[in-house]
Amino acid sequence: MQYWTIIDDRHAGPFSVAELMEMGIKPDSPIWGSGMPDWVEAAEIEEIKIAIRRRDNIPVTKPVESSPTPQPVMQQPQPAQPISQPVPQPQMQQPQMQQPQMQPVAPKPGPMYQQPASPMQQQWEWQRQPCVPTEPCPPSYLGWSIAVTLVCCQILGIVAIIFSAQTKQAYSRGDLDKAKKMSDRAQWMIILSIVLGLLCMPLQMAFMGI
Amino acid sequence: MLRCPFKWVTGLDCPGCGSQRAIRAFFAGDPGEAWSYNLLLPFLLLYLLVITLLPLCGHGIARRIHAALTSASAAWILLGVVIFWTIIRNLINV
Incomplete structure (x- = not known):
């Protein structure tokens, strides 16, 4: 986890x-x-x-x-001792491997690998540390859904609210793929709703015989 | 003024019906009358304002409140409120 x-x-x-x-x-x-x-x-x-x-x-x-x-x-990158950064090998590890704790002597993982960090490592470290919220929930567009329900097209707006609720629900179950899918659907509903709302205007004017 | 397409087609009030009249009355300086056109509107606008502004002050508490306000349960509640409001306003003509 x-x-x-x-x-x-x-x-x-x-x-x-x-x-x-x-x-x-x-x-x-x-x-x-x-x-x-x-x-x-x-x-x-x-x-x-x-x-x-x-x-x-x-x-x-x-x-x-x-x-x-x-x-x-x-x-953590420590400015005081920049040399002591071990080699990152994240992609090589299997979930069951207990790699760092193979050496019982070493309290900290990997002090044997001491070597200057390469620029690429540092970059990686930099991207990881102050971190963008990487995986957190895809946007649910709840605010937009509500706004669109009020202003543009109610039915599509309500469908958009349902999708945004499902985005959050799927996400809280850990189903990131479904969350992304629902997020996309909510987004499309909102776009569609705005487009329909805009299309209605000239149509209405034509019918009402301005 | 534009007519609501939903009302135009079905003859029923939609959850947002009355917004234009409300906005006009509000800027004409009569908030009471504005509210009478759409009772739910000010609350939803307040909600939209809050969830738009909260992320701007990035403190922990603000983040928590924002997360609660945009959670799945909040979305379902809002959906219920909007549908309930639509039914009620058409039943008793408010």
């Missing part, structure tokens, strides 16, 4: 549990994971709560086995 958090008022993620621990997540930090309807406090997620407890009690042993997803071997 991957999680998002909020750093300096901006969404950041996705992170594995182990990464969240390294970032110094507190029990009351806001956390969101795909499939969750809303942000919750970190302590409300069992997996993270356990990890925080372990981290705070025994700082040396990492809560590695509790994370179902592999941690891409990454750390």
Whole structure:
């Protein structure tokens, strides 16, 4: 499971549990994971709560086995010691592989790989850290649907409201594909509604014999 | 003034009917009369205003309120309200 958090008022993620621990997540930090309807406090997620407890009690042993997803071997960029960035190999990892914890000596994943970070790594790191809300919900256009219902074409507007509700519902179930599909449909309904509304005007004028 | 196509075809009031008269009355300086043309309109406009402005102040609380206001349940409630309002206004002619 991957999680998002909020750093300096901006969404950041996705992170594995182990990464969240390294970032110094507190029990009351806001956390969101795909499939969750809303942000919750970190302590409300069992997996993270356990990890925080372990981290705070025994700082040396990492809560590695509790994370179902592999941690891409990454750390927060630290200006003080830019050299200590391990090599990221996210795409090579299988979900079951417990790569970093193969070396029991190492408390932090991958200090053996110490080498200067390449520009590409740094770029990747940069894109990940201050992070655009990557996956969060596709737009549901609820406001537009309401506006269109009031102004343009009511029936299509109401259909648009239904689609935007379904967008959010599919998203909160973790069904991102369906959410995107519903989001697109809501968008089309709104466009159609506006177009129809505009078409009606000259038609009306013609009929009413201006 | 443009006539609502829905009203034009069916003879029934749509949820937005009365908006133009309401806006005219509002700018003519009579908010009370404006409201009487479409009772739901000011609430929906307020809702639209709030969900448009909330993301601009990017605090945690604002984000939470915005998320709640645009959630699936909020959408279903709004849908219910709009349909209910349409039925009611046609039954008792408000």
